[in-house]
Amino acid sequence: MPRKSKYSAKEKYKILMEHENGMRVINRICHKYGIDRATFQIWRYKYNKYGIEGLRVLKANKKYSKELKEKAVKEYLSGESSLNEIVRKYEISSKSVVLQWITRYNSHRELTATGKGMNKSMTKGRTTTWKERLEIVLYCKR
Known part of the structure; x- marks a missing residue:
């Protein structure tokens, strides 16, 4: 977009x-x-x-490698560089991009190269029936 x-x-x-x-x-x-x-x-x-x-305004989002993301996040978290320094050093589009990577990293989600889609941090659960869902709701309401 x-x-x-x-x-x-x-x-x-x-x-x-x-x-x-x-x-x-x-x-x-x-x-x-x-x-x-x-x-x-x-x-x-x-x-x-x-x-x-x-x-000029970019027509598409910039793409970043997994290695660059990890390096930038670790450099910030170690206190080695400020957000502004990291944005300039690695030519990242904005501080908010780095903050998103930090949030992802701190929530133990994998940093992936841009464009590879979202990774889920939780494992896939089993499918429940309508009856099981109703029992769960009634149990939680007690």
Whole structure:
């Protein structure tokens, strides 16, 4: 599913240039355009690293290997790096992606390469009949 952004790459560039040209301070720019300061910082980082291409919205989610996910999670949990450092170091799309991996890792679910589907952390139970389900409900209501 394609992503949507409130601002195009050109609009993001114009917003960044307001600060670069000394027209406004970051807090006023963020307030004016209704963006978070962290979002502004991410745009600035991507622009400085990749130019205007870095400001474009990706048409699909990035894919990450199992090894990269594990390395990033362990590096964060060990206290070796902050979320921002990990996102920049491994070129991960956002901090929320890393936080999802951490949640998955901490709940003892396997980190898999992106695109291989969901793994269930629980084993498959047996099928129950309607009568068994009714007995379970009545037992729990006691």
